[in-house]
Amino acid sequence: MNIIVCIKQVPGTTQVEIDEETGVLKRDGISSKMNPYDLFAIETALKLKEQTGARVTVLTMGPSQAELIIKEAFMIGVDDGYILSDKRFAGSDVLATSYTLAGGISKIGSYDLIICGKQTTDGDTAQVGPAIAEHLNIPHVAWVSRIKEVNNQSIIVEQNMEYSFEVVRLPYPCLITIESNICTPRLPSYLNMLKTKDRPITNLSLMDLPDTSESNYGLKGSPTQVERIFKPEHNVEQVIIDCADTDGSQYAYELLKQWKFI
Amino acid sequence: MASINIDSELCDLCGRCISVCPFDAIEEMETSITINAACRMCRLCIRNCPQNAIKIEEKQQLIDKTDWQGILVYAEYYENKIHPITFELIGIGRELAAKVDMPVYCLLIGHKLKNISQKFLEYGVDTVFVYDNERLKRFSADLYANVFEDLIKEIKPSVVLIGSTSIGRSLAPRISTRFKTGLTADCTRLKIKKNTDLIQIRPAFGGNIMAQIITAHTRPQFATVRYKVMNCAEKCEPHGNVINRNTSRQITTSSIDVLDIIPKEAAPSITDAEVLIVAGQGVAKKEDLELVKELANSLGGEYAVTRPLVEKGWADYTRQIGLSGRTVKPKLIITCGVSGAIQFTACMNSSEKIIAINKDKDALIFKIAHCAMIGDLYELLPPLVDKIKGISNYEI
Secondary structure, X not given: OEEEEEEOEEEOOOOOXXXXXXOOEEOOOOOEEEOHHHHHHHHHHHHHHHHHOOEEEEEEEOOHHHHHHXXXXXXXXXXXXXXXXXXXXXXXXXXXXXXXXXXXXXHHOOXXXXXXXXXXXXXXXXXXXXXXXXXXOOOEEEEEEXXXXXXXXXXXXXXXXXXXXXXXXXXXXXXXXXXXXXXXXXXXXXXXXXXXXXXXXXXXXXXXXXXXXXXXXXXXXXXXXXXXXXXOOOOOOOEEEXXXXXXXXXXXXHHHHHOOOX | OEEEEEOOOOOOOOOHHHHHOOOOOEEEOOOOEEEOOOOOOOOHHHHHOOOOOEEEEEOOOOOOHXXXXXXXXEEOEEOOEEOOHHHHHHHHHHHHHHHHOOOEEEEEXXXXXXXXXXXXXXXXXXXXXXXXXXXXXXXXXXXXXXXXXHHHHHHOOOEEEEEOOHHHHHHHHHHHHHOOOOEEEEEOEEEEOOOOOEEEEEEEHHHOEEEEEEEOOOOOEEEEEOOOOOOOOOOOOOOOEEEEOOOOHHHOOOOOEEEEEEEOOOOXXXXXXXXXXXXXXXXXXXXXXXXXXXXXXXXXOEEEEOHHHHHOOOOOHHHEEOOOOEOOOOOEEEEEOOOOOHHHHOOOOOOOEEEXXXXXXXXXXXXXXXXXXXXXXXXXXXXXXXXXXXXXXHHO
């Protein structure tokens, strides 16, 4: 069995701020790390590896620095790593990103199961996983909260819906996205680090993909455009009560009565 | 469908673009500047280039937008329940449709839908398209995507609105990808231009910043919309019709088998509560949550928490308000010791009345509060609860 896990490098903090005077994003202190939700996807793959002897490959797309998260995945116990890196991938939205990743997956070749984290902490869209499945024309199930059974032809999983859990069987090849906090991701190990420090990472550029037409990638292949970014507005009429000089509880009580909550 | 180009004749390698790029996406080569795959197209480099050497090239319009008419709303029906977001989608759908003079359609998928389909007409929908078949009884993304494809090919809608729910967020990317068009997730505001381009606004980069996104050159324009952000449609005199569509084998066959559905234990839902009292990090100990719970009880509401409290294990994540939790829009919300990070406020700032209690007079939460109370929750809450309880005793 072959498992491919799609992972992403994200900014180390989500506290991106705009400088009010210049309208420029403040970049100070933006470090990078592996998308935390991907750790659950890798852990799920490694558990399946222990159970079935599957081979686990990670795939990422990003600038060459994103190799760092592949090395981290090696240290956790992943077997192979691929990075899709090409300046022509720049500015990809969901459609172009998922198309590029699907191309990378086709290039890697044989796969039974593709696992993604449920979303990323920078985009928060949760769309890339299902979109990859559509490009590859394979079934998918999102929000998987438990792997119930796995055999040679199919996998049975529990899907976390709003008011219920749906138990479903998917035939291979298929894609699942993993809920967070369903397992405890193992930590990178020093032993694995020594074992894998010379392990090669395969670099894929646009020319390595099945479709080499530039117009399907990056900005050119992205139907959505960010027209502008702006700070959320705050404009409410408000009263400010300093409880140092007003009886706060009495004021709140009167206010709630006035608003007819009591 | 655009690209950023750097004119090497004009570029003097000053490096300004490299320093303003928030994503480290610009690299200096020996004789030129290049943009790498980390680019998110925020366009700050374009605005900041002193030489005007960075330009954006837009592709020519390829499609005739007038061929695509109507706002299609996905009516989410699961386990015999209409998801309430459907009426919010119809509400915003009608607002948008009125601006560009388009019809509003609903797509309803499931089994035994006869009485359900009429309901949407009462909210002003022009046509409800129904796919009713036993094999469509249970949701799976590939199956429902096939149905969607069938209808979109038939009616060619300009805009497709889907709830940002477990089902919607799994389904929407499949269909938008099938039509090779744009999808914007989790929109919190929608407007529409005269040329029918949908203006999609959503929190980005973790929520500190809002992004305005358009799908300028392809149709349909797909958007998923956050629950409890838009206003519900008003009821009106029905004028629309219901069309039952054919459900051929081809579109009702899935490779996924739904084996079982296990209901979750019904937990009190913070998204349905009309009054919410929220505990933030100003609450010092887990036991002190009782203060907040008591106030919630006395007002007949529910208590909720911020993310750090869930991380400490003080409360279940189903009680968490925020981008990684729930969005709420109660009639009244009282925040106790909540600082007001944007990830939190973005998900509660459309509440009708907001009272914020915080010791720090500069707390961000005060910016969005109707009543900002600078004070200690430990001194405020106990007498307030006593007063509220006092009056209810008196009335009984």
